Amino acid sequence: MLVVLRAGHTEQELEGLLQRLEQSGFVGHVSRGVERTVVGVVGQTFPELRDMLAVVPGVEEVIPISKPYKLCSREFQPVSTTIKVGDVVIGGDEVVVIAGPCAVETEQQVMDTARAVKAAGASILRGGAFKPSTSPYHFRGLGKIGLEILAQAREETGLPLITEVLTPGEVELVARYADILQIGTRNMQNFVLLEEIGRSKRPVMLKRGMAATIQEWLLSAEYIISEGNWQVILCERGIRTFETYTRNTLDISAIPSVKKLSHLPVIADPSHGSGRWDLVIPLALAATAAGADGIMVEVHPHPDQALKDGAQSLTFENFQLLMSQMGAVASSVGRRLHAWVSKPT
Amino acid sequence: MLVVLRAGHTEQELEGLLQRLEQSGFVGHVSRGVERTVVGVVGQTFPELRDMLAVVPGVEEVIPISKPYKLCSREFQPVSTTIKVGDVVIGGDEVVVIAGPCAVETEQQVMDTARAVKAAGASILRGGAFKPSTSPYHFRGLGKIGLEILAQAREETGLPLITEVLTPGEVELVARYADILQIGTRNMQNFVLLEEIGRSKRPVMLKRGMAATIQEWLLSAEYIISEGNWQVILCERGIRTFETYTRNTLDISAIPSVKKLSHLPVIADPSHGSGRWDLVIPLALAATAAGADGIMVEVHPHPDQALKDGAQSLTFENFQLLMSQMGAVASSVGRRLHAWVSKPT
């Protein structure tokens, strides 16, 4: 941590700062520049110290130097984490495609979609049983019945399941059905939920908050890991900007950034990232080219009848089109698409 | 809801859209302009319809017309809501000041602060016992012990209490101590929490999500009201923008906007809104001039030793300075500051 004194500070102010540091068990290392005096704080600093020093007389600014996250950093663990879900490995050489409806609506809808995405090459089935909704008057999901429909689709197709959990009290229930627990964008800083999931043994996909910095996202992953669950997959799903043509702005630069800063796998969700089905294919390819370990897309048998997010859902035909291009792009950057080998359907 | 067809749409596409509407029980009202054909959807529309129609062939855009919230709108209830907490009325003629430490640290700290803010004219005491924190390694609050310390301060000073609740499972506990339940910015779209608090009988302060639009904020209020709790106070606390000099950008225009759109009271939090103690006074005065029903500020006996948010906390002296100016500004816009009359300390 570095403390910058204001121009023209008094010697008394400097002295006061150094005493304050000494009392707190730190050593202050003074460096006088042409325009500013800077004091380096040597010792095991802690985050609250920043605000404490910021109001010491004569201080202009306090600059933290260490990264605030540890366990999820690549400094701490240089080797990339891989997460195994059934036969699928996320974070390794293969690029993984997760597909399915936004929300579970009916058994028919889920079974048809599961079969279609499996046939086209998807590796994992997605579908929401508990749905967050901006309005209390929107569709909120089928709940436990939705989980049972998803389990039935897994039974038939063999595809592992990912589904969202909304609240600490439902982690246990959802974990009984799901192979991967999903934390939605609005819950990225629901710290009680993060901790509860951190105590679960299930792999978890942590979506980036729509207004979260990369650092805050990694700190939320840190919450989960610090409770003992290291199986965290990050998911970039678009951030909120001034642009209104797309629902969000998919921050593709976050993918290589996170791969550099952290050992955790990262995938992209171009469906929520754009809110427009006609942008899903180019963005899925772009994310793959940028180094994503996988993509997650919404697919619906009849987007014009979907109870949720029809405008960003691919038809079965468009999903096949996407899959026909994914392999080539993955190869072009030295990866390959995960494919089911001799797996009974 | 209005459906805009793309330029050069076919008659078949228009026909298909109209049939689709008819099958769903709506009447389509066609209006052919010079450049675009627009179809007005007459009937009781619902939010999901937008996405459904967006993917009908020939459709370019679907524009919702009705506001998605009802119960919290001024259209629904033209008279401003007032909320009574002890002798304090929020949303009436008086401007109310809520003050106290960010987090409860010690009994001494809370008692000293409560006495000081009471003496200077505050009407309600704030203090966090359960604290959300971006990092798992930061101070997270004293929990139940913190609530007890706050209750003791209320006992002595007579100041009603506001404190935050983080998760549905703790609503009952916190409601046993708090006069007002606070929902933090990161929980504005924690819908399970909103519903649980909606079933509580306690007044609630709903902070705006740091990346939430005014409409999303009002929809979150709608969640609480639709469960039966009409005692909702809105709190503008700064939004996330590209500017880094301040921690957030206090959106003062949201105050008169919300007063126009909704009957709910709205207050401002210039401490979190700026992250800098030296901006708290001018922003508190600005919010009052813009029509806020109150302000909430952080006060600490020794900001340079605060375990949380010291950089944005006022000293007792600065809080007195603020209070000495609040009354004049409130008067200048036809309001008056709430003051304790013949209240034993």
Next chain:
Amino acid sequence: MLVVLRAGHTEQELEGLLQRLEQSGFVGHVSRGVERTVVGVVGQTFPELRDMLAVVPGVEEVIPISKPYKLCSREFQPVSTTIKVGDVVIGGDEVVVIAGPCAVETEQQVMDTARAVKAAGASILRGGAFKPSTSPYHFRGLGKIGLEILAQAREETGLPLITEVLTPGEVELVARYADILQIGTRNMQNFVLLEEIGRSKRPVMLKRGMAATIQEWLLSAEYIISEGNWQVILCERGIRTFETYTRNTLDISAIPSVKKLSHLPVIADPSHGSGRWDLVIPLALAATAAGADGIMVEVHPHPDQALKDGAQSLTFENFQLLMSQMGAVASSVGRRLHAWVSKPT
């Protein structure tokens, strides 16, 4: 400037950095912390050095310490700048109101408005003759004829004039008519224009770019001052955020921030800052309470017939309403409204 080395850097990398600094005439001051080594760069650094050092092997981050602007900073000049335009002083004890139509449309419109705003208490007349426009098909202003109409209004009312200049080639022409040259938000970083205006002798109002940080805004002021023109008035006019209810988000916190960082006067433009006439009054009062040296608002005889920005223009009646409240708010924060004393109309 501080150079942070990556965790686990080699001694060779540190050595290389120190040699590099020495060759460039700087002294490197090494400070080894628990997690990071930091090198303070002592000497007269320059901005490009940051990028140069950022790519030296072993370097993780380079942190500038000095503020990049000098002449406009309060460190450089502690006394607030005041700017005199006719009998009006901007930046002193008085709060100044600038009012008039967005664009000059007709002689009648300008004369009527000038008389009305003068009568209600405005100190300076605004009006655009050269108008920037997002679309090539919108109204672009009357040009030189517009300037002549404005001059005629000054002649009759005695109100000094402020009007916008769009391009370096027109500075001389506009300066022949205007008492204050206005630089619009889209030109805040039109550096050739800034320099040309810096060589003019006219006071200038520099609007904040709608996506400019406070620091970038001050750097643009620095451009003007460094060419010799110290008569710079800053104008906060709203920044671009994700919120769509208002056209921009008026950043009222920028007002006290700029007053702290710089000696230049700062005013607020709630008309562009909100894009909604019904928010102009509360925001004008809020800006005044926050310490603005003045406000600039748009007024039109018939907003529903305005060729530009009718939705954010006040009628004469609403402008009178604003003026009737401005004085009280100015007084409540120890200022007073500028008023014409014994000035012939």
Next chain:
Amino acid sequence: MLVVLRAGHTEQELEGLLQRLEQSGFVGHVSRGVERTVVGVVGQTFPELRDMLAVVPGVEEVIPISKPYKLCSREFQPVSTTIKVGDVVIGGDEVVVIAGPCAVETEQQVMDTARAVKAAGASILRGGAFKPSTSPYHFRGLGKIGLEILAQAREETGLPLITEVLTPGEVELVARYADILQIGTRNMQNFVLLEEIGRSKRPVMLKRGMAATIQEWLLSAEYIISEGNWQVILCERGIRTFETYTRNTLDISAIPSVKKLSHLPVIADPSHGSGRWDLVIPLALAATAAGADGIMVEVHPHPDQALKDGAQSLTFENFQLLMSQMGAVASSVGRRLHAWVSKPT
């Protein structure tokens, strides 16, 4: 254009609106829904009408339906525009790489870079002679001498040149040297410059403003085209968001969006888009996979000595690495990299 009346409007207000429309030569088409009355405005509307109608009594909101740009839209011209510069075609089947230093510093630097990027497969040489700079104290470019150095590099390598023009007065000078005129992000709404370049015969690359919506960007292209210059190349270069890890957020979704809305070619600038050399390669590949017609990257012989933007410049080695991957990614999406055939070096 659609006019939404407020809930509970009077019949008189509706009548007033219809009369107002009739007087202005429009037909009002009334559609009464369950919650709102909407009036469709039939006739050749113009942009200013929106603000005019917004303040008519009883009106709640005015919604424009037509797109505000015409000539650059794909509706107007369904066939993609291709632009020929020497032997290079931009906007066709080939993906084009533009490379070179941020700023021209010395003859040696430019010649070395030009040779290196040519050898590695670049099609066009970039380099700045007139440089915009946030601070008046930064390097501002060599001016005319810089143009001459660039021309010498073209002479030797045969690479066409792109370079920036800052102000209307210099368009003619820069056009004497440049094959493509570049308009920088800060000048995207410098309308006088857009018009001057619209009257030039040179192809032009229009960078997106860092806070411009896609619609505003296309309107700026419309300015150029409406003056007669149809040779416009769009360049996505990152937008300003709350994220600070990258200098800007490269909006890759803008690439397929613009290809859908407009017939103009679009390229991406991952150097400015990220501000970090280590993100340039993954982002260049991502943009290509998303359908960009080319990329523009900064290359410098010694990034640690660059006078500008060293932190985002590739070394020659890293540029070769990029080029070795570009071909495969272009092929994977059905394009191919432009390559010089039998061109003397």
